[in-house]
Amino acid sequence: MLLASHLINEPDSLPLLAAVRRHLSAGGRAIVECYSAGWFDTVADGSGGTLGEVEISLSEVARDRDLLSAVIGRSRGREWVRAFTARRLDQAGLVDLLAKAGLRFRGWCASTDTWFSADLP
Structure with missing residues (x-):
């Protein structure tokens, strides 16, 4: 699986x-x-990069104990944006x-x- x-x-x-x-x-x-x-310690606004032809960037990074919230933006011709929360x-x-x-x-x-x-x- x-x-x-x-x-x-x-x-x-x-x-x-x-x-x-x-x-x-x-x-x-x-x-x-x-x-x-370790990613939770280093991720910041503007983090991201390129994955194939897709540009990825993070914004609004906020930490609350073991949780990290951010907005991820992806673009390849058109933009896609989604907020998420992840637990360390x-x-x-x-x-x-x-x-x-x-x-x-x-x-x-x-x-x-x-x-x-x-x-x-």
Whole structure:
């Protein structure tokens, strides 16, 4: 199962993880994308870059404890803007959240902390 787009960082992602749990069979794995915990320390107004042909920029960045809110703008001919709030999750936080959903953290998928795998305990 693939869970991309940083959905695990939503402020209330437990119901989503419960759905992941229901869809995993014995021996199955979930591959999950998350924001790096370090990203929360460095992101600021004007952060962004280019992803293929799409320009991405962040504005109105605000922090409240473990939550970060911002407006993301994307453009490729026409502009798309959306406000979002993300919850900071370090590895210990991920392990705890996954356990509450009946899942087990299996490790990072690469040398960065942005993709990990989880399975049934």
